[in-house]
Amino acid sequence: MARVVVDVMPKPExxxxxxxxxxxxxxxxGFTGVTDVRQGKRFELELDGEITDERxxxxxxxxxxxxxxxxIEDFSVSVL
Amino acid sequence: MKIGVVTFPGSLDxxxxxxxxxxxxxxxxxxxxxxxxxxxxxxVVLPGGFSYxxxxxxxxxxxxAPVMAEVIDAAGRGMPVLGxxxxxxxxxxxxxxxxxxxxxxxxxxxCLDQRLRIENNRTAWTSQYDEGAEITIVLKNGEGxxxxxxxxxxxxxxxxxVVARYLGNPNGSLRDIAGVTNEAxxxxxxxxxPEHAIEDLCGPGVDxxxxxxxxxxxxx
Numbered sequence: 001m002a003r004v005v006v007d008v009m010p011k012p013e014x015x016x017x018x019x020x021x022x023x024x025x026x027x028x029x030g031f032t033g034v035t036d037v038r039q040g041k042r043f044e045l046e047l048d049g050e051i052t053d054e055r056x057x058x059x060x061x062x063x064x065x066x067x068x069x070x071x072i073e074d075f076s077v078s079v080l
Numbered sequence: 081m082k083i084g085v086v087t088f089p090g091s092l093d094x095x096x097x098x099x100x101x102x103x104x105x106x107x108x109x110x111x112x113x114x115x116x117x118x119x120x121x122x123x124v125v126l127p128g129g130f131s132y133x134x135x136x137x138x139x140x141x142x143x144x145a146p147v148m149a150e151v152i153d154a155a156g157r158g159m160p161v162l163g164x165x166x167x168x169x170x171x172x173x174x175x176x177x178x179x180x181x182x183x184x185x186x187x188x189x190x191c192l193d194q195r196l197r198i199e200n201n202r203t204a205w206t207s208q209y210d211e212g213a214e215i216t217i218v219l220k221n222g223e224g225x226x227x228x229x230x231x232x233x234x235x236x237x238x239x240x241x242v243v244a245r246y247l248g249n250p251n252g253s254l255r256d257i258a259g260v261t262n263e264a265x266x267x268x269x270x271x272x273x274p275e276h277a278i279e280d281l282c283g284p285g286v287d288x289x290x291x292x293x294x295x296x297x298x299x300x
Contacts, residue, residue: 010182014227015252017183066144069137069173071180072227 002051003080004059008068009040043067044080051079081106081299083292084121086151088113088142092129093164093275100275101125104292113145122299123160123204124151126167128220128273138181138223139169148174160204160295161267165221168259168269177260177269178236179228184221185252193284194219194272195247196258200240203265204298208290215287218276219250226253226260226271236260243268266298 010016016038023037045062047055059077068075083101085108087094094110101108109121113131118124132141142148148170155161155176163171171177184190195216198209209215228236233255236242243259251271259270274288 013229014182015185015225017185017187021187066136066140069140069180071172071178072182 002047002049004045004047004051004056005078005080006043006045006059006063006067006075007040007078008043008063008073008075009038011072011074014072040073041067081296082109082119082121082123083107083295084109084111084118084124086111086113086124086126086147088129088131088145090130090133091127091166093127093273094129096273096275097125097127097164100278100289100292103278104289104296106292106296111147113142113147115147116150118147118150118154123162123295124154125275126151126161126163126170127275128165128167131166131170134166134223137169137173139166139171139173142166142170143173152176155262155267158264158266160298162205162291162295163267163269164273164275165224165271168271169223171267171269176267177262178232179226179257179260181221181223181271182225182227183223184225184250189220189222190224190250191218191220192250193217194250194258196244196272197247198244200243200261200265202240203243203261203268203294205268205270205291205294206243207297208294214247215290216277216284217272217274217288218283219272221251221271224253224271225251226257228254233257239263244270244272 098108274291277288
């Protein structure tokens with residue numbers, strides 16, 4: 001068993017209204033000095049067997065096909 | 081003339097779309113997301129709603145529904161396909177149309193009578209409008225802001241593939257784009273809802289019926 005994490009973030013040039021909402025809420029709660037917030041998604045995938053380059057390549061295909069929309073999002077894959 | 085209307089789990093506007101199809105004079109055929117064939121229809125409408133609860137991204141799960149394999153295949157062969165609201169999101173996720181729909185820039189769900197200008201009346205779904213016609217139909221969405229990179233937007237405008245633009249941008253859509261078409265003009269995605277504006281009794285008028293009568297001419 002191994003855990004692979006796929007982080008998906010809105011592309012820098014894409015407006016992130018949810019991040020803006022969070023950024024707006026922080027100073028109202030007394031948290032200051034936060035100049036930007038971007039909100040993304042984190043997927044934790046439990047894989048059976050060994051982690052190999054082929055398995056990671058397959059996870060990248062999952063990320064490109066379903067977990068992210070490449071038009072508006074970037075993703076990164078990491079092994080825990 | 082048979083027009084299919086797909087119901088996904090979470091579709092909301094399939095009944096109104098069926099009604100609009102009938103009102104335009106065509107036979108409406110209800111299609112289910114799990115269907116493996118299109119039951120001999122001549123065109124397909126993907127209706128509004130929240131397919132699969134908008135989980136992951138709007139339209140992202142619906143795009144892989146069994147019926148969508150058939151829709152994508154038929155669209156590639158020239159079958160007219162209209163995606164309204166969530167249907168537009170599904171068409172973008174399916175890569176049948178460029179761009180994506182993200183959360184409205186003002187972060188609120190919008191529900192209003194929206195003025196649009198028809199920019200392209202050469203598609204299968206807009207031929208019954210005059211080019212430049214200004215119409216009012218219903219707009220209701222939380223994630224209706226159309227985005228694409230500048231190169232894609234330039235291409236869409238250069239090729240005349242912007243089908244409709246907002247008069248008064250309601251959601252932050254880039255270049256006021258409310259609807260786009262594919263290169264062949266058979267696939268159209270539109271964020272506002274023409275199916276809610278087909279009768280004077282309810283809705284803001286009858287400006288929406290032209291989408292459904294247009295496709296009948298396209299199919300003759």
